[in-house]
Amino acid sequence: MATQATINERIDLKLSAIAAEIDNLPAIEEDWPHMLDDHQAAFLLEWDELVTRMESLDSAARSYQMTATQQAHYRDLLHKLAEAMPIVVRLGLSRPQITHTL
């Protein structure tokens, strides 16, 4: 069974990966028309996986599995996602089903 330390480590890894990918969205949108079709496909596939991980973070936040610092990082991540939503829509990316409120 996963220890709390392991759970915390996994949450940290997910928070940083998702935040980085959201930060990267403006560059992706700029590059998109010039990207190789293989690179576009890879991005779409990996985004779908990150959406799953965002939804699991949402679940962790609602069930109080996050530390206070992680909660703060998660709220920052939700702000970033809200700001990036126009790009998500324009690129036709999957949207996470998140119920946690800011």
Add this chain to the structure above:
Amino acid sequence: MAPADETSANVNRIILEAVRGKQLLAADELWEIQEHVANAWYNLSREQRIPGELVGTPWRGRVLQPNDMLPTDVVHYLKHVVVRQEWPLGMTFGGYRESLRGVICDPASGLMTSIYRDKGCHLSIVRRSGELQGPGGYEWLLVEYRVSTGNIATAFQLEDGLGYLDRPGRREKRWLRRPR
């Protein structure tokens, strides 16, 4: 021995016929597909700009900087193995490559065809991660092959397991062989 492009065309024909549901594949045809995909790799025709999460990561004696360009296979390795730690800590680039070949060729791996968004026919190869699961990894691992280009698109570990394959965006899904 058939030339490589002839073999490739034959394998793609077998996959496409399977997608259309025209035939059940025999064991030797499945093996032919696996062997072919095991020799495929990422599209290396053009380097790509590194994503932000790789900035600051050491690679071959230097620390990566914003807007650095790297081959696609290195970007995938650094992202999923080194930074996200989906594979065991310390896994080398060569070990990563061998790990994907091992998954592709494993008789326990599942093979599923589908049409993915506007990207054409894909072959998804899934297997339990087992010894390949790192601190940030998960129980199942995916290698995604693109029939239209003959390249590996990506490989990563799946938080939601096989449920990942049910996400919107895939249609005409067909298991050529379910994972064991």
